[in-house]
Amino acid sequence: MTAEQLGQRYAGDCAYQAVGNSVVIHADCLEWMRRVPGECFHAIVTDPPYGLKEYDPEQLAKRSNGHGGIWRIPPSFDGHTRSPLPRFTALNGKEREQIEVYFQEWAMLALRVLYPGGHLFLASNVFLSQTVFAALVRAGLEFRGQVIRLVRTLRGGDKPKNAEEEFPDVCSMPRGCYEPWGIFRKPLPKGMTVSECLRQFQTGGLRRKPDGNPFEDVIESERTPRKERMLANHPSLKPQSFLRQLVYASLPLGEGILLDPFMGSGSTIAAAEAVGYSALGIEKNPDYYHLSLTSIPALSALDVKENQMSLQLP
Template identity: 50%
Template sequence: MSLAPGSVRDSIVSYLSMIKTDASVKDIQEAVRLSIGGVSPSSVRSYLNLNTPEIFVRVSRGRYRLRDGDSERDGRQITGQPVIEIGKSKLYHSDCFEWLAQQRDCSIHAVVTDPPYGLIEYTKKEQTKLQSGKGGIWRIPPAFDGHQRAPLPRFTVLGDEDRKALYRFFKKLGALVNRVVVPGGNIVVASNPLLSHLVASAMCEAGLERRGSIVRLVQTMRGGDRPKNAHEEFSEVSVLPRSMWEPWVVFRKPLEGRVQDNLRKWKTGGFRRPSDERPFGDVIKSSPTPKREKKIAEHPSLKPQAFLRQLVRGVLPLGEGVVLDPFAGSGSTLAAANALGYESIGVELDQRYVDIARNAMPELSSIKIDPI
């Protein structure tokens, strides 16, 4: 099938615009293949050469970036120094997309993260409403059986444009992560039953392999409600099933050779077994985050250490390497890594959560959890 004139060039421009940094010819070729189908490597190289320096800049041997935006990138300090270093963990106060764009290829061994997959609920406007108890996109539910229910984002109100923005968000995340993670590295992303399919599709389009999901088996307070303003008339109806599980979508950067080759070279390519007798499973029994942990780290989507430590331990099959959480929040993933003796890096944009993480990380990591 013949391609439209300029489609290869446009595909390259689209990819480099998305990642906002330079990329290797190999990565560019893979991005073009995922975007428009099979194209010979020589065609991609020809387009790069023919359009340099008018559109592309050859940064070094086999690496290119867009010419546009040179002045903005020159001299810009994105990564800087970590604002917090506790144990083997480092936390950066930065936009994670900009931070990822500045990192070396193949410098991270695994990713475990709970991103703002609703996007809208983490804008400054909606976070201010949440802090003041006014709700907004966050639904502040009434007390239930004497217990105050935690705020929940209204994912069901997302429109078509919101979902398109969500797709672009995760495709960009997938492309950036695909570059910095080593071959065979695990990428585990928290989601929910309503949106996990979009997350999976977008990140696979960015070049990652989907490897299933890990189910956090926990009964949440999402769903199960009777019809609004008609709960007495339809008392036997639940509009949406009560959610009793939480999907963490599992991806892998494509292997380099066989699994055993990848393990020897990159220390990745699988999950760490809990014991010789028991393989790592895709269902982890959990409970809601304990009040003690919520008091230590005030974050609306804080996950319990008992769950996180099992997950973080598993993503490094040989117990070696660096775990990244690009949406670190109040540092719970980093705290879990510290408790395990793993190296970890977190990136958080919101200064409020960075400030919370400073004290929360050592406290969370010191919590005693029953052995896995």
């Protein structure tokens, strides 16, 4: 199926654009996932919003203006300026419950659009992963483990707020050194083996690395390089060196269609293009949707040395 045919089949009345072998669609993912045909995607790799409103235009404007809103605008530290991040640690019980309900509903739609045996890679964080992963399991997805993205940042490790001098040897929480990505699978039909699922649906397992070794659940990563952030200005942009490894593993036979329902500026779609896959990206923010039209081909063309990565301090 060509990219244009992919768009005509799945865009409906939404604006869409073919980009290489892939298609990006301007739509709300929940509404879109309710409308499309069931069991039509072989894998999902996505980095969703977690505050449910941090990417609203009003909140993004506050972030850009340095006023914060739901975004925490950290001070500089040892000559480094930290990136703004959503205030996940300040969520109250009701907000956490809303996140749980939202992701259970979303996971049920993910089950609807995935082929049996299709895998789902979901980016998370240490504050919310337990809540969100449990919601996906309640919806009916199988929890298959998690990928630990080892990446050192300047987040966390702060001294007690407004009492830094009084308690100089205390940090309020650990400095973050990893990012958890949940691995889930739509259950295989009763009695079906993985090999049978692979033959019928091209799903059920994970693709081994190009050198033949198994895909591993700990990946040393880097902070997203400046050249990538310049091409795709999104606050939660992940590096191509990491995304390409997840995307490659998600289609066990290297065949099928990958879905990213929270596309942002298109980094996952770019990773799919880079490894030769076809993908579909959904994004409701018009600015990010239009940005993806240029960022996807630019990011996918980058020469990324996945096997030469190491942990990088800021």
